[in-house]
Amino acid sequence: MTEIVKKSTIEKEENAVETKTAVTNRAMVRPAKKRRNQLPLAFVVLLGVIFMAYYLAGKSAGLAISWLFGICFGVVLQKSRFCFTAAFRDPILTGSTSLTKAVIIAVAVATVGFGAVQYAAVSKGGAIAGSISPVGWHVAIGAVMFGIGMVIAGGCASGTLMRVGEGFVMQWLTLVFFVAGTVLGVRHWGFWERLFFDGASRVHLPSVLGWPLAITLQLAVLGILYIVADKWGNRNKG
Amino acid sequence: MAEYRLDCLGEACPVPLLKTQKKMAELQVGDILIVEVDHSCAMKNVPEWARKEGHNVEIEEIGEGEWDIYIEKAK
Numbered sequence: 093m094t095e096i097v098k099k100s101t102i103e104k105e106e107n108a109v110e111t112k113t114a115v116t117n118r119a120m121v122r123p124a125k126k127r128r129n130q131l132p133l134a135f136v137v138l139l140g141v142i143f144m145a146y147y148l149a150g151k152s153a154g155l156a157i158s159w160l161f162g163i164c165f166g167v168v169l170q171k172s173r174f175c176f177t178a179a180f181r182d183p184i185l186t187g188s189t190s191l192t193k194a195v196i197i198a199v200a201v202a203t204v205g206f207g208a209v210q211y212a213a214v215s216k217g218g219a220i221a222g223s224i225s226p227v228g229w230h231v232a233i234g235a236v237m238f239g240i241g242m243v244i245a246g247g248c249a250s251g252t253l254m255r256v257g258e259g260f261v262m263q264w265l266t267l268v269f270f271v272a273g274t275v276l277g278v279r280h281w282g283f284w285e286r287l288f289f290d291g292a293s294r295v296h297l298p299s300v301l302g303w304p305l306a307i308t309l310q311l312a313v314l315g316i317l318y319i320v321a322d323k324w325g326n327r328n329k330g
Numbered sequence: 331m332a333e334y335r336l337d338c339l340g341e342a343c344p345v346p347l348l349k350t351q352k353k354m355a356e357l358q359v360g361d362i363l364i365v366e367v368d369h370s371c372a373m374k375n376v377p378e379w380a381r382k383e384g385h386n387v388e389i390e391e392i393g394e395g396e397w398d399i400y401i402e403k404a405k
Contacts, residue, residue, distance in 0.1 A: 128394070173374045178343070185344055186379045246342030246369070255342075259395060260369055262342050 169254045174198075176248040180239060189325035193318055200314045207307050210298070220299070226292035245270075332358070336365045339396070343371035350376050350401070354385070357403045365399040373397055 141163055149156035168174070172194075179195040182188045206222060213221045225231075242248045245266045247255055252270060255263040277284075297306040336353050338346035346367050353363055365376060376399050377387045386402040 130394070170370070173371060175343075175371055178371065178375065181344060182375060186347065186375055186382070188375065188378050188382070190378075243344070246344075246371070251371075255370070258370055260342070262340060 165250075166254055166257060169250060170258060175251050177242045177246070177251055181243050183321070183324055187325065187327075189321040192321045193325075196314050196318045196321060200311060203307065203310050203314070207298070207303070211303060214298075220296055224294050224296050226289045226294050228288060228292035230288040230292070331360050331362070333362045333364065336363060338365055338367045338369075338372065340368065341372075342369050343375065346372035347375050347379060350399075351379070354380075354383075354401065354403060359403050359405060361403050363401045363403070365401065366396070367399060368396045370395070373399075376401075 141160075145156045145159050148159050174194060175191055176195060179191040182190075183192055210221050213219065238248075242251075245252065246263060247266070249270070252263050252266050256267050297310070300306075301309065334353065334357065336346075336349055338349055341349070346365060346369065350363070350365050357363060365372075367373060367376065373389065377389060380387045380399075380401045383405075385404045386400075388400040390398045390400070392398050
């Protein structure tokens with residue numbers, strides 16, 4: 093009895109090894125297309141980036157810093173395949189929550205960072221740094237619309253820009269309409285402001301709850317979301 | 331041990347994944363599906379989904395920004 097069981101497990105293992113090599117061999121059989129060496133191009137682009145930074149620094153230091161931060165941000169975004177769209181889409185589509193957890197961690201890090209910047213600014217008697225937007229139902233409505241749009245377009249704002257740079261042509265089209273929509277939005281800003289923003293209140297949690305409670309509360313909510321995301325990811329693991 | 335190709339060139343995320351999921355449902359165990367993609371995001375979520383389902387997956391970059399994802403249906 094035990095011998096049969098043993099035999100079947102061995103056979104199973106052998107099969108598993110076989111199928112594994114079958115796929116591996118397939119991948120090796122087809123020769124890869126001849127690739128161009130991209131290093132010279134990379135060198136030219138790097139020189140261009142440095143030259144542009146130098147040129148911008150002549151106009152204003154802030155511009156040059158923004159330029160370099162933008163480039164670095166793009167590189168990290170591309171290499172890590174970090175994607176806000178996937179963070180909200182994949183849990184439902186594939187049951188994968190790895191990017192969702194990455195976004196939650198990013199927000200948690202940003203909470204601490206922005207908290208420190210704002211606290212420093214306020215304790216010096218300055219205004220609260222960063223943009224504090226009016227809260228209301230319009231946020232939820234806009235978020236749902238943006239969510240539908242970004243899943244269809246295949247990327248959020250940063251994701252679209254990153255893939256435009258990657259050379260994915262369909263997203264160049266996305267960029268055209270992304271810019272068109274933004275221009276329209278800015279042009280009609282006054283209308284939206286009167287309709288939604290003037291009536292809504294701007295809430296800055298630390299001013300209402302105090303700094304320790306506000307930061308703790310936000311981190312606690314993010315922690316709970318992380319645990320939920322982790323559970324969701326493991327639950328779907330066949 | 332049939333072999334199928336799925337052309338997802340020019341398709342943005344999540345279309346390659348949805349097409350793969352549909353195609354995999356039609357395949358017999360042991361069949362191989364080769365998904366051709368050129369969207370970097372599909373490079374992450376197609377193999378991730380397939381591995382989670384328990385299939386064997388190999389990825390090969392066949393050109394600049396063009397990948398073949400080999401998926402063997404395991405169950």
